[in-house]
Amino acid sequence: MHFSTTTILSTIILASSAFAGPLDSRDSDDSSNPDLNIFPTTADAYENYAICKNKITKDRFPSLAAPSDEGGCVRYYPGIDMTGVVTMIDLFFKDGISNACDCAAACLDRPLTCTNWVFKHTFAGAAIDSNKRSCTLYSSPNIPTDVTLMYHLNGSVGTGVIGMNPQQGGDAPLTFLDVNNTMVDKFGVSGFMSRDTNGLQYC
Numbered sequence: 001m002h003f004s005t006t007t008i009l010s011t012i013i014l015a016s017s018a019f020a021g022p023l024d025s026r027d028s029d030d031s032s033n034p035d036l037n038i039f040p041t042t043a044d045a046y047e048n049y050a051i052c053k054n055k056i057t058k059d060r061f062p063s064l065a066a067p068s069d070e071g072g073c074v075r076y077y078p079g080i081d082m083t084g085v086v087t088m089i090d091l092f093f094k095d096g097i098s099n100a101c102d103c104a105a106a107c108l109d110r111p112l113t114c115t116n117w118v119f120k121h122t123f124a125g126a127a128i129d130s131n132k133r134s135c136t137l138y139s140s141p142n143i144p145t146d147v148t149l150m151y152h153l154n155g156s157v158g159t160g161v162i163g164m165n166p167q168q169g170g171d172a173p174l175t176f177l178d179v180n181n182t183m184v185d186k187f188g189v190s191g192f193m194s195r196d197t198n199g200l201q202y203c
């Protein structure tokens, strides 16, 4: 059976008017509903899971959305690189990146261009990376396997070195200790950052 778009639309509209009675109200702020209020009730869970406490603080980032002045980031992925390909800023030990918290902070410092960061070995060579893990900042996360993006660069703004990266999706790669990706690096870590329209920063 073939439905035209118009037929389907009118069927949906009819069905929704039939079910929408005067008693229906939209869920708004029902904290007692466990299907809505799925979040931990205290700051404890955040405190236990957060990295970079006392380094990424509200003192340093006044709009940081963290439950206490101690701060910290909970949106992180140890041992995998969940970053994407769109725009890329490389920062190294010589640029002041000594640890993953410096990397997350570098992303929070750039709310107009950065939403995700990775601290891992990139094997850029001792002259560049001092043989240490480095920090790369991106504006998009890894895309999944069945998605491949092709960018229309003429209409794009701020894309930087987008052309250097493959745009094909895949499972998020692990981080490694060696250039041939044979030894997993459990201390490689990536993370997500976002800023909302109120200016609050989440990490």
Ligand SMILES: *[C@@H]1O[C@H](CO)[C@@H](O)[C@H](O)[C@H]1NC(C)=O
Residues within 6 Å of the ligand: 154
């Ligand atoms: C992009 O811009 C260049 C230079 O203006 C033009 O030659 C090219 O045809 C454009 N490509 C597309 C896909 O619009």
Ligand SMILES: *[C@@H]1O[C@H](CO)[C@@H](O)[C@H](O)[C@H]1NC(C)=O
Residues within 6 Å of the ligand: 179, 180
């Ligand atoms: C990495 O793999 C390449 C290509 O197989 C090989 O030539 C090279 O020796 C390997 N490097 C190390 C450090 O194992």
